Amino acid sequence: QSVLTQPPSASGTPGQRVTISCSGSSSNIGSNYVYWYQQLPGTAPKLLIYRNDERPSGVPDRFSGSKSGTSASLAISGLRSEDEADYYCATWEDSLSGWVFGGGTKLTV
């Protein structure tokens, strides 16, 4: 049981916009930054979004993050087949003094 709750799956067709939610509490998302990681099949995860809504260089602006209260979202616009991957949210959990991940969302395009 993950501290952060994500839907196990999401889907969309090429060109569509899809959002993935991440729900937490006041001791994690509510008081800390949220990060998103993309894991393509058979590969290591990659940082997609940091500090709630910032993109590392090289990440297309089709990917965007947002946070409100104790929840966060990852939006992917102009969906492409290569976006098919597992997506994880993460944040610092104050009560555990450690990092926690969501259970992951498998995106099917």
Add this chain to the structure above:
Amino acid sequence: EVQLVESGGGLVKPGGSVRLSCTASGFPFSYAWMTWVRQAPGKGLEWVGRIKTKTEGGTTDFAAPVKGRFSISRDDSRNTLYLQMISLKPEDTAVYYCVTDGSSSWLGFDPWGQGTLVTVSS
């Protein structure tokens, strides 16, 4: 090019121990916090623990499931990070990723190594 290469994984018996290594290149390793994240087969990501820089005391923090059994150390002269695991349990079976930890500036975990698989089984 920033690169992290893990090694040391393999098959270990329950109760056994193993030490993973992660060799870094392409960035000033001694200035970086480093983290280990694991992923059980077919499961999600789980933070294992981290080590801060020697300048910051080389302090380590661990997730509850591994506290007291796992330790993290670093050899800055060799640009190498270690994860020592003892009293291993079947539930420790996972791919273990070495990650550069940008938490001191809230920059996230980036980049990641390719991972090394540890299988705990009799």
